[in-house]
């Protein structure tokens with residue numbers, strides 16, 4: 370049982386949702402946007418988070434969008450991961466998000482919820498980081514479209530009251546050769562040690578990684594080494610992994626040394642997998 | 650504590666219930682509606698013992714607020730009467746203590762409704778959502794396969 374009470378609101382438009390958030394704040398409440406709500410429910414039960422008003426965004430059609438408009442794919446923040454898998458409009462995202470939790474849970478976990486979540490894997494963001502997608506964010510001032518690489522710094526940097534509405538990805542990125550590799554310590558289930566996602570755009574490899582540090586990231590510092598075709602592959606990977614942007618996690622799932630070992634091998638597999646993808 | 654009155658449609662019947670918006674669907678099914686077939690296990694979305702069907706999809710009822718189920722059709726194990734999957738579990742002895750069984754059955758029933766021709770990979774992906782503490786997986790697998798592919802084993806196709 371969740372040990373505290375909250376009021377529940379289900380607005381039907383983005384404007385209504387952000388207005389509601391603001392007015393609840395003015396009343397001294399602690400509102401939270403609620404998409405799949407799985408973290409609010411499970412963390413709430415454990416008293417890891419508190420809210421006294423939730424604003425369910427699943428009734429907002431913009432947040433449920435899953436469609437191509439012109440050259441871009443619009444995916445709403447409240448679309449569930451299982452809906453994304455079934456529609457399969459963005460195969461790299463399908464591949465990456467189909468490894469989150471389990472199938473039944475993914476009927477509830479949403480794209481926005483996974484990306485904005487507290488659990489540090491947040492794998493669903495990786496395909497958007499390599500695709501350099503844009504995010505549509507709503508606030509009192511209206512909606513704004515910003516590059517994800519500006520807004521996602523360790524986590525999605527939203528101001529209080531701002532709401533993630535959609536992710537917008539260019540078709541060219543969706544069609545680029547891509548790969549997503551998830552390495553777990555054992556078995557097929559359980560938390561991953563690391564997830565690496567790669568795409569090749571104009572001959573250049575772009576990589577994003579989760580599970581290695583305490584946040585998912587686009588490996589911008591590592592990419593020049595990975596793309597340095599003058600050197601042999603092993604050397605490129607060895608140089609690249611010296612440029613991991615933050616401290617490598619060391620916990621009960623895996624030691625930092627083991628994570629680095631897995632990273633090196635996974636990067637080699639990324640190259641191999643992409644070569645095969647390109648041949649196809 | 651502020652309670653709200655909502656109407657839930659469970660197993661084809663509409664019931665008005667007085668709930669806290671913070672109540673999970675699992676709690677309301679068990680405590681307010683007396684439908685104790687959905688089992689509390691981990692309460693964290695990990696075990697699948699609480700699985701029900703919402704709309705046409707399997708749902709871990711510990712991961713859903715009851716208030717989110719308003720305007721949706723909820724089916725619990727009590728809503729299945731002599732379904733093929735139930736019979737298959739009996740015929741294949743696919744349970745020991747039985748605690749995980751309602752959750753498994755609801756998931757398999759939904760799989761069958763959504764993908765009657767599911768391939769091995771789809772079956773595996775769906776079934777990974779449930780855990781059997783008694784580890785009766787072989788019997789469960791046999792029961793699942795008997796209701797998909799029109800009862801034929803996957804490798805025969």
Ligand code: FES
Nearest residue numbers: 690691692697711
């Ligand atoms: S009790 Fe719901 S998944 Fe375990």
Ligand code: FES
Nearest residue numbers: 745747781782783
């Ligand atoms: S039969 Fe006992 S938990 Fe599955």
